[in-house]
Amino acid sequence: MRIFSPSNIAVDFGKTLKPNEFIAMLRREVLDSFLRSRAVSAGATHISGLVTSLDLPTSQNSPYTINYTTKTSSRNSLAVDVVIGADGANSRVAKSINAGDYTCAIAFQERIKLSDDKMAYYENLAEMYIGDDVSPDFYAWVFPKCDHVAVGTGTVKSKHDIKLYQRAIRERAMSKINGGKVIKIEAHPIPEHPRPVRVRGRVALVGDAAGYVTKCSGEGIYFAAKSGRMCGNGVVKASEGGMKMINECDLMREYLKEWDAKYVNTFRFLDLLQRVFYGSNASREALVELCGDEYVQRMTFDSYLYKKLARGKVCDDVKLFMGTIGSLIRCNDVGTRMKGLIL
Numbered sequence: 615m616r617i618f619s620p621s622n623i624a625v626d627f628g629k630t631l632k633p634n635e636f637i638a639m640l641r642r643e644v645l646d647s648f649l650r651s652r653a654v655s656a657g658a659t660h661i662s663g664l665v666t667s668l669d670l671p672t673s674q675n676s677p678y679t680i681n682y683t684t685k686t687s688s689r690n691s692l693a694v695d696v697v698i699g700a701d702g703a704n705s706r707v708a709k710s711i712n713a714g715d716y717t718c719a720i721a722f723q724e725r726i727k728l729s730d731d732k733m734a735y736y737e738n739l740a741e742m743y744i745g746d747d748v749s750p751d752f753y754a755w756v757f758p759k760c761d762h763v764a765v766g767t768g769t770v771k772s773k774h775d776i777k778l779y780q781r782a783i784r785e786r787a788m789s790k791i792n793g794g795k796v797i798k799i800e801a802h803p804i805p806e807h808p809r810p811v812r813v814r815g816r817v818a819l820v821g822d823a824a825g826y827v828t829k830c831s832g833e834g835i836y837f838a839a840k841s842g843r844m845c846g847n848g849v850v851k852a853s854e855g856g857m858k859m860i861n862e863c864d865l866m867r868e869y870l871k872e873w874d875a876k877y878v879n880t881f882r883f884l885d886l887l888q889r890v891f892y893g894s895n896a897s898r899e900a901l902v903e904l905c906g907d908e909y910v911q912r913m914t915f916d917s918y919l920y921k922k923l924a925r926g927k928v929c930d931d932v933k934l935f936m937g938t939i940g941s942l943i944r945c946n947d948v949g950t951r952m953k954g955l956i957l
């Protein structure tokens with residue numbers, strides 16, 4: 615992983631990774647189809663269709679009705695005991711249970727096919743770019759996707775300027791991606807925080823539908839998969855393997871409480887980091903300077919890889935705190951950031 619500051623200072627960020635550790639890059643089109651096939655081979659019935667609405671039960675233990683269309687038929691329905699809504703940021707399941715809204719960022723990316731020599735540079739490298747030019751409050755990226763790269767950026771504050779930021783990231787990476795052919799363009803909302811309601815009755819929301827994307831890193835794939843598994847396991851446990859009807863308290867206890875206990879602090883910490891370091895070019899320069907520090911790299915990757923805030927030694931943490939203040943002062947930003955934090 616290489617991170618570029620607004621003034622294009624580059625720092626390699628991954629020096630402390632052990633031989634068995636890596637930052638995974640994946641193509642959703644491949645992963646999703648693998649997961650679908652695995653579910654089917656484990657006994658699930660796969661129905662390819664578009665859910666149009668969810669009818670709520672008329673009495674305590676009566677079923678939910680999922681209405682959906684398929685390629686061949688416009689009116690189909692399915693009666694179910696429990697619904698796990700994993701239908702993304704525009705979740706119809708969330709709307710059906712009045713789960714409330716969240717603020718969204720927008721992420722935009724172009725999949726670009728490079729010539730073989732240019733692709734060789736990205737074979738084992740992901741790049742992050744920060745600066746007002748590429749995003750006022752997030753980062754831009756060039757991520758390898760096996761035989762092509764994804765070049766993109768995101769923002770909450772200034773969504774209508776997303777195409778300007780996209781042009782800027784292409785310019786920043788120009789020498790490495792020029793001559794490439796755009797093969798796909800993707801743009802999608804990214805939730806900024808969890809929905810006000812994530813469980814209602816026998817319906818639970820997971821992944822983007824629930825609002826599980828971390829600030830700062832914009833990571834949502836791991837948390838979507840993890841919340842889906844945690845919720846599924848919770849349903850199996852509470853229903854005693856499908857022998858007993860479950861209720862809202864079961865979903866709260868087996869899924870939501872467990873989720874919050876495990877991840878709320880990670881989400882809060884990354885929110886704080888985004889507010890401290892992504893607010894101005896001066897603080898972004900400080901961030902890149904700090905990323906050069908081995909202790910920062912170790913703590914970051916221990917937390918990122920194992921999804922648990924890593925615990926350091928007190929004396930190292932004090933040194934890191936002083937180093938952070940030092941970097942912010944050197945980069946001329948301590949007054950603004952501290953004021954932002956206190957406010």
Ligand SMILES: Cc1cc2nc3c(=O)[nH]c(=O)nc-3n(C[C@H](O)[C@H](O)[C@H](O)COP(=O)(O)OP(=O)(O)OC[C@H]3O[C@@H](n4cnc5c(N)ncnc54)[C@H](O)[C@@H]3O)c2cc1C
Nearest residue numbers: 663664665700701702721722723802821822833834835838
């Ligand atoms: C451009 C971009 C880049 C990103 N980069 C990263 C990254 O590098 N790392 C990372 O961790 N995260 C990244 N994210 C965030 C990540 O993609 C999401 O957090 C993650 O995909 C959430 O997974 P999900 O399964 O909850 O939702 P989704 O991936 O949105 O999947 C929802 C699924 O539900 C289906 N669906 C929706 N509505 C219906 C309906 N009515 N009926 C039937 N099916 C329906 C959709 O077709 C889709 O298959 C990125 C997001 C974007 C937009």
